[in-house]
Amino acid sequence: xxxxxxxxxxxxxxxxxxxxxxxxxxxxxxxxxxxxxxxxxxxxxxxxxxxxxxxxxxxxxxxxxxxxxxxxxxxxxxxxxxxxxxxxxxxxxxxxxxxxxxxxxxxxxxxxxxxxxxxxxxxxxxxxxxxxxxxxxxxxxxxxxxxxxxxxxxxxxxxxxxxxxxxxxxxxxxxxxxxxxxxxxxxxxxxxxxxxxxx
Numbered sequence: 001x002x003x004x005x006x007x008x009x010x011x012x013x014x015x016x017x018x019x020x021x022x023x024x025x026x027x028x029x030x031x032x033x034x035x036x037x038x039x040x041x042x043x044x045x046x047x048x049x050x051x052x053x054x055x056x057x058x059x060x061x062x063x064x065x066x067x068x069x070x071x072x073x074x075x076x077x078x079x080x081x082x083x084x085x086x087x088x089x090x091x092x093x094x095x096x097x098x099x100x101x102x103x104x105x106x107x108x109x110x111x112x113x114x115x116x117x118x119x120x121x122x123x124x125x126x127x128x129x130x131x132x133x134x135x136x137x138x139x140x141x142x143x144x145x146x147x148x149x150x151x152x153x154x155x156x157x158x159x160x161x162x163x164x165x166x167x168x169x170x171x172x173x174x175x176x177x178x179x180x181x182x183x184x185x186x187x188x189x190x191x192x193x194x195x196x197x198x199x
């Protein structure tokens with residue numbers, strides 16, 4: 001997923017929650033960020049394996065700035081891209097959660113579910129478990145009609161998570177992500193969607 005745009009003011013937010021939410025799954029805790037998360041988050045963002053499908057790895061300043069945006073979004077909305085910890089285990093393994101899609105994408109407004117985990121924690125089902133909790137929150141608490149997710153076509157790991165969550169590709173929705181920094185180029189992305197179940 002792409003780094004989300006800065007959050008709107010709470011007064012303008014179409015998806016408010018009255019207080020910050022924390023989500024639990026069988027193995028994981030999705031929670032607001034702590035200062036102790038910054039160093040392992042920077043290590044994750046500096047790992048070429050994790051950032052393979054992004055324009056570049058992130059340095060410490062950019063990583064800290066991203067975490068600060070995530071923190072502000074959770075404070076403003078009550079939810080967002082939560083830090084993920086393994087209950088009774090690793091205190092930080094990455095992030096998972098919800099973010100409004102950038103306004104300049106052709107399917108906006110929409111809510112995206114996204115994730116980024118340290119490579120040491122791949123292959124354990126954590127991304128699907130955590131993102132599943134975020135999707136349930138979006139449908140049951142926020143009552144959103146739909147969730148989207150998107151990535152570059154080569155990111156088969158993320159596409160597999162999307163499919164396990166029940167999202168289906170919308171070929172008509174595939175798009176080109178605008179270049180968001182000097183020296184970068186627009187890149188084709190695939191779009192996946194999931195409608196809220198009836199009832």
